Amino acid sequence: MNATLVAVVLSLVSAAAYAAAAVAQARLAGRTEPSAGVLRMLGRGAWWSAVGLNAAGALLHVAALKYGPLTLVQPLGALTLVAAVPLGARAAGRRVSRTEWRGTLLTLIGLGALLMTAGGGAAPHETLSLPEALGVGAATMAVVAGLSRPGTRPGLRHAAASGITSGVASALTQTLTVAVTDHTAGPLFSWRLLTVALLVSAFAMGGLLLSQTAYRGGLGAPLAVVTLANPVAAAAIGLALLGERLQGGAVSVMLALAGAAAAVRGVILLSRAQERPAPRTAGGDRTPADAGPAPSRIVIGSPRKRRRPVLARAARGRAPHAPDPGAPGLPGLDPLAVRTGGP
Known part of the structure; x- marks a missing residue:
């Protein structure tokens, strides 16, 4: 079977698992006090269900990175938002709105255009060296520290930090995957691979906790920011350090830009549709969707x-x-x- 097709199929199933995990995290965040700590969350079964779904999505994502480059696999992660729309609507007991369907269609069109200009069907063989991995890790931690500082709009900033850490973890995971399955990439047990494995674990858990914090403000906008930041961070590493390139010439570049614009517009529509304000009571207070009659x-x-x-x-x-x-x-x-x- 073609390596590109295998990577696409695995990425689609991974996106579905990530979408289910995002909906579970958003519902958990809505039932948790903002002051609740991490230890209190560890005692809830809903949290571990979300962790299990994220782990399943991560394993499928790792398998996809074995058969496809970052510039192909990471854009498919945007389908997480598309899958989360009907799942979130069903969990909230409502129908998907027309705006949400428009956003879904635009996102799919944009992804299709991006996939046409993504890297070729050859499986990846390049890996990060130890200095490159350490440099990527240090730069990521500096960016995350700046985004997660106290201030206004913490939800979107935490979502951006979560997307960046997840994208960097994917790029580092590709180095592990190629090194384990391709013996020409160096010795299987080395300080380089041990360091990369530690960075992957730290960034994966950090991205999960950052997204949980971001979902306290709702599902739509934070998930949209995570969806956009993830492939941007991973593709930047793939293009700068792993020798990946986009196919075609100027026409492909224009097609990729048009696809990116369509995908961004679709994500914006999905975010706005999922951020509809709750109905107001006679006194002007907002009531949750699951509240009983006044x-x-x-x-x-x-x-x-x-x-x-x-x-x-x-x-x-x-x-x-x-x-x-x-x-x-x-x-x-x-x-x-x-x-x-x-x-």
């Missing part, structure tokens, strides 16, 4: 003109006309039932 309010008045509640008029400083204590009460009117609320 408390009922019973106001007794004339059928022709609704009278305002007695308590509301008293709160504004205009006391109602008090009846004579000795007079009999109004028939059918219970003073305690003037304003009632639901359970």
Whole structure:
């Protein structure tokens, strides 16, 4: 079977696993207090389910990197967002909107254009040297430290840091994969491969924790930023250090730019559609989608003109006309039932 086809199929299944993990993480973030620490999260089964899905996606991704270059495998990771749209809508108990379908279609068109200009079908053979791996690791940690500093909009910055660390982990994973399966890449056990393996583990776990923090602000925009930052970081390493190139000449470059623009537009549409504000209550507060019905309010008045509640008029400083204590009460009117609320 063609190596490119194998890489594409493995990448598609990996994207589906990552999408399911992202939806699980977003639901967990919505049920977790922002002040909750990592240790508290480790005791939840939902967290370990998300970890298992991410691990499955990572293993499939590693297998895809054996058969395809970074410039081919990483853009397919954007399908994670496409798969997360119906999964997230189903988990929220709603239908996929027209805007979300438009974003999905644009993303697929953009990915198709990018795949036409990606690297050839030959399996990768280049690996990172020890100085290159250390340099990539140091630069990544510096960028992540800058993005994850305290400040405004932490969700999107943490999402960008998560995408970068995941993309770098993929690039480093390719070095491990090629070295293990291709004996011409050097000795199997060496300081270089041990260092690369440690960096892969650190960046993979760091990307998972950063994405969990980013999903506290919702699924759409953070996942879109992760989806865009991941292939950009991996492709930059592949083009700069691993000798990968885009196919074709100027026409292919223009096609790649058009595809990138379409994919970015699709991601923006998906992000906006998934960030719709929750409905407001009568008092102006936002209510979650899974909240129950608002408390009922019973106001007794004339059928022709609704009278305002007695308590509301008293709160504004205009006391109602008090009846004579000795007079009999109004028939059918219970003073305690003037304003009632639901359970």
